[in-house]
Amino acid sequence: MRDQDPAPIDTGRRLSTKEAAELLGVKPETVYAYVSRGQLSSRRAPGGRGSTFDAGEVEALARRNRRESAGSPGSGGELSVRTRITLIEQDRYYFRGVDAVDLAARHTYEEVAEWLWTGRIRPGAAFTAPAASVAAARRAADALPEHTTPTDRLRVAAIAAASADPLRFDLSEDAVLGAARTLVPTLVAALPPLRLTPAGRPDEGPLAGRLWTRLSGRDPDAASLRALDRALALLADHDLAASTLAVRVAASARAHAYAAVSAGLGVLEGPLHGAAGGLAHRLLLDVLEQGDAAPVIAGELRAGRRVPGLGHRLYAGEDPRARALFALLEEIPCAAPALAAARDVVATAARRTPLHANVDLALAVLTTSFGMPATAGETIFAVARTAGWIAHALEEYGERPLRMRPSGVYVGPRPPRALPE
Incomplete structure (x- = not known):
């Protein structure tokens, strides 16, 4: 059984690092890794402390991650390969x-x-x-x-x-x-x-x-x-x-x-x-x-x-x-x-x-x-x-x-x- 997608968020607002991490289901460090790889854009928060993220971008990335994690061979998602090596x-x-x-x-x-x-x-x-x-x-x-x-x-x-x-x-x-x-x-x-x-x-x-x-x-x-x-x-x-x-x-x-x-x-x-x-x-x-x-x-x-x-x-x-x-x-x-x-x-x-x-x-x-x-x-x-x-x-x-x-x-x-x- 697949989990249902969460209710859509207001894509017009900015998210804090903590909010983005919670939506993506990752640690805050991983959010910055997404920024480094060009998968998310960030903007310095008012006052210069921390970063904010476009809510629409974050939700789109979260949907993509959910599709990939649920993928299996032949399902149209990410190809999974059983291996005993690493x-x-x-x-x-x-x-x-x-x-x-x-x-x-x-x-x-x-x-x-x-x-x-x-x-x-x-x-x-x-x-x-x-x-x-x-x-x-x-x-x-x-x-x-x-x-x-x-x-x-x-x-x-x-x-x-x-x-x-x-x-x-x-x-x-x-x-x-x-x-x-x-x-x-x-x-x-x-x-x-x-x-x-x-x-x-x-x-x-x-x-x-x-x-x-x-x-x-x-x-x-x-x-x-x-x-x-x-x-x-x-x-x-x-x-x-x-x-x-x-x-x-x-x-x-x-x-x-x-x-x-x-x-x-x-x-x-x-x-x-x-x-x-x-x-x-x-x-x-x-x-x-x-x-x-x-x-x-x-x-x-x-x-x-x-x-x-x-x-x-x-x-x-x-x-x-x-x-x-x-x-x-x-x-x-x-x-x-x-x-x-x-x-x-x-x-x-x-x-x-x-x-x-x-x-x-x-x-x-x-x-x-x-x-x-x-x-x-x-x-x-x-x-x-x-x-x-x-x-x-x-x-x-x-x-x-x-x-x-x-x-x-x-x-x-x-x-x-x-x-x-």
């Missing part, structure tokens, strides 16, 4: 029922990936790529124009690696797991190294160390490699983000694992999913250069842009991934200036909208602290999330084929119409 609730997230932050603190990225794929930990798990796969991926990626982004290289590398695997159409669990364990290191190997290991071999050892050579020309120490590995593990999955849904749609059509990962990488090209790390990176560089977050944030708001690195639609409080990364980076001396700049961003933005830091801001602290380019956050995200994409593809292969087929709601002119002249 749960997000009460400002925490879990991988197969285990606290993801605790799991990442105790296991490497490769071990976390194995847990997502199989529900088992393989101590000392290491991913290696066949020479033929790496050669094909590098040839294809190196043929791209000079201005190519790392995500471009990863997409092309995934396709090239598929062409080098004659067994890619075998969707049995063992075959997909074998492909996954070689695809992830192949993607890293397709990125051009900025430095070599002391032995001159950038494609051996833990994955975080291999990825480091593609992101920074500085020599890493144990603490910096631990921070990168922790970031990879924390970002390995995050429920049905847009890229993950694309992967599941591809897997539902029984596309092989390489094609499914390619679908996820394609979605990362969108500015609303994947590019946020680069925006936060540039923001932090500007704050570090000016020594103050206030003029930088003022410039963002004047240009009509939301401040990157703040707020997350799934967390009312601080993003747990950001909290875990910040705690680790506090132990690294060279990260102190960027950490201070990030705290300045959060504190300055809180004067207008009380939003917490998200993982993009934490990634920006990591990438700016070690002299990485602005694209490094997106690269880390893409490599890390490949583990989650494979886990979702594996799960989808066990479901009914082509079930990802929501019904369209036609709103065009009703037939019959005369043929056009």
